[in-house]
Amino acid sequence: MKRKDFLYLTGMGFGATMLSRIPVFGSPIQHNGILNGADTALKKKMADVALNAARSKGATYTDVRIGRYLNQYVVTRENKVENLVDTESFGMGIRVIANGCWGFAATDKLDDDSIAKAAAMAVAIAKENSRIQTEPVQLAPQKGYGEVSWKTPIEKNGFEVPMKEKTDLLLSVNDAAMKGGANYVNSIIFLVNEQKYFASTEGSYIDQDIHRIWPIFAITKIDDKTGNFETRQSLSAPRGMGYEYLEPRESDKIHGVTTRYRDRYDMLEDAKAGAPQAAEKIKAKSVEAGKYDLVLDPSHLWLTIHESVGHPSELDRVLGYEANFAGTSFLTLDKWKSGKFNFGSKNVNIVADKTQPGSLGAVGYDDEGVESKKWDIIKDGILVNYQAIRDQAHIIGLKESQGCCYADSWSDVQFQRMPNISLQPGKAPLSPDDMIKNVEKGIYIVGDSSFSIDQQRYNFQFSGQLYYEIKNGKIVGMLNDVAYQSNTQEFWNSCAAVCDKNDYRLGGSFFDGKGQPEQVSAVSHGSSTALFKGVNVINTKRKI
Structure with a gap:
């Protein structure tokens, strides 16, 4: 995605330090369509088309990845919601070994003919690579798992949480920082869902549903007398969890110089601590x-x-x-x-x-x-x-x-x-x-x-x-x-x-x-x- 599109999607007032930390991937989609996934049986059928097509063209090994990648960005600044963005990317990547060399091709057209053409292209690339590669690819042995699945063990799907609940949280975080003395504050909730299907000629058909979350804010404090300023970024860590990450329990607290959390994150409490700490940084020796x-x-x-x-x-x-x-x-x-x-x-x-x-x-x-x-x-x-x-x-x-x-x-x-x-x-x-x-x-x-x-x-x-x-x-x-x-x-x-x-x-x-x-x-x-x-x-x- 071009930088101008990125700036548009995340909000022009978002702040340079945070702009560089969260790129935007995929194409914007309507929020109400974000949870519609492809049927597993259909993904297996599409994968088999690719596996068979590659084999018929001379591939000795093939793997297929069908991916649906969903991202959600909830962006706020002070008392305003800057942007709400959902993006989606959906398609198939086909990797092969032919004549001892790797070849790869991808397509977002998932009809049988387009899949077969992509598989043939991957094989053709591998054969062309073999003209200059001196040693064949050596793959470590790998058993096939048959049809299996795995999912991030989330308690609450962040994509299903009402948008108002997420914006209300971020605006309350911003409000707490401003009341604590901040001059500016930006905050984001960034959600990722990777719906991935893998198939190979070794007999694996693997369906995975992976979730990640990153809540983040940036507080800026300016000294009125000197004009000096300091920032305090959130102390959150991105995690492979659902929205429950933002619903801390008392048992998750670790007390110290600054409030810390082990398995959950209290964004509001961190913001309350962050503004005074930014002010203290200005005066620190x-x-x-x-x-x-x-x-x-x-x-x-x-x-x-x-x-x-x-x-x-x-x-x-x-x-x-x-x-x-x-x-x-x-x-x-x-x-x-x-x-x-x-x-x-x-x-x-x-x-x-x-x-x-x-x-x-x-x-x-x-x-x-x-x-x-x-x-x-x-x-x-x-x-x-x-x-x-x-x-x-x-x-x-x-x-x-x-x-x-x-x-x-x-x-x-x-x-x-x-x-x-x-x-x-x-x-x-x-x-x-x-x-x-x-x-x-x-x-x-x-x-x-x-x-x-x-x-x-x-x-x-x-x-x-x-x-x-x-x-x-x-x-x-x-x-x-x-x-x-x-x-x-x-x-x-x-x-x-x-x-x-x-x-x-x-x-x-x-x-x-x-x-x-x-x-x-x-x-x-x-x-x-x-x-x-x-x-x-x-x-x-x-x-x-």
């Missing part, structure tokens, strides 16, 4: 550069995990096959083969998991028809594995795919995408309050903000939303202009402690970009609050 112990909240640490662990452990980056948007990787095969590469301290255990309930990456099966699973990436600080799909598995001696293949649309070919990558909680009982009590000179960082990392995912810089100075085991006030610098190996080796499972929370990205043309995927990163010793902090000198 500028940090003195130096070495600090960092206490990193999960709302911040997820992004550091994503950039410094998630991307460099993607096998296609390790091999140099992929470099767009995130570069290659310093975690080369020789480090893995040694079996003793010291990625981090013994407190660092990183797990990939496509099965985790409530996470953005949770599905029953990936876009190659592989059942979701969980595996170790870093074990007791040592690099032990990567992220691999069917045609990569043999490279690192795997007998099967790890089930992390994904395409963001029926019209795009699927490829290796990051599963949920998470730091595991510490085993010993430890709360954030107890962790802070043992810090003499430190900074407690909450929320994510800007980052910079090199093309091998090694040297980096990160900043956050809120910074609190720690002296002699106590939080003594807010700081500003904070960013920390390190390299991946040094940083993760400085991890001195991780709080226990009672503090574990998910952060994540709805729009992790990769490939060219770009595709985006949704991925969560969980952790408990973690302590990193002696990290270099700089003053970003943003204040005039």
Whole structure:
């Protein structure tokens, strides 16, 4: 979608910081037609047309993805509803192997003749590719599952919630922020429903219904005397849940410097806290550069995990096959083969998991028809594995795919995408309050903000939303202009402690970009609050 169309759909007054975070996909549709889905029997019939047509043209393997992708955007600013948008994208992607090479074609015309033509085109492309490819594709073995289904275990379908209920919530959020002293506030509820049907010549017919939600706001506070301003983004995390995510229970609360929630999100309470915190940021003292112990909240640490662990452990980056948007990787095969590469301290255990309930990456099966699973990436600080799909598995001696293949649309070919990558909680009982009590000179960082990392995912810089100075085991006030610098190996080796499972929370990205043309995927990163010793902090000198 062109940028001018995006601006129109999301509302011109929406704000540059949030515009860049939520792109619009698909074509606008009427809200009352958004829940009309295709019959499973019809999807199977269409898939069989593609499978048979590809086989008749010489394909030795074929998979078919029929996708209906629904997005809903509810956009507000201050006391106004800026926009209500429903979009839909519907079609079929056909991937084949012929003469040992991949071919792919897609169509949004789903009559038998158009499907057969698309299948023939995919085979023709594969055969043409074989003229220059030197080695045939090697697929890891995969059993067929027959006819199976999977659905995100939601309690309330956000698309079925009346629009007035959603706009009333956002306007109440805005009102709370304005009453708390905000000068401007934007808020959004973004809903996604992927209705995906997969079929392959190996005998799988998989029907999946996947739901995701992201509530977000941005508060701006201006100092009347100086003209300086600060912002405070919401501390929500996008989740693989239904609308129940916005209906918090008392049991979900975790209390701290700022109100936090484990499995539900109180958007209204976050907005009430956000406006005074934005005002406090304006008056906060500028940090003195130096070495600090960092206490990193999960709302911040997820992004550091994503950039410094998630991307460099993607096998296609390790091999140099992929470099767009995130570069290659310093975690080369020789480090893995040694079996003793010291990625981090013994407190660092990183797990990939496509099965985790409530996470953005949770599905029953990936876009190659592989059942979701969980595996170790870093074990007791040592690099032990990567992220691999069917045609990569043999490279690192795997007998099967790890089930992390994904395409963001029926019209795009699927490829290796990051599963949920998470730091595991510490085993010993430890709360954030107890962790802070043992810090003499430190900074407690909450929320994510800007980052910079090199093309091998090694040297980096990160900043956050809120910074609190720690002296002699106590939080003594807010700081500003904070960013920390390190390299991946040094940083993760400085991890001195991780709080226990009672503090574990998910952060994540709805729009992790990769490939060219770009595709985006949704991925969560969980952790408990973690302590990193002696990290270099700089003053970003943003204040005039």
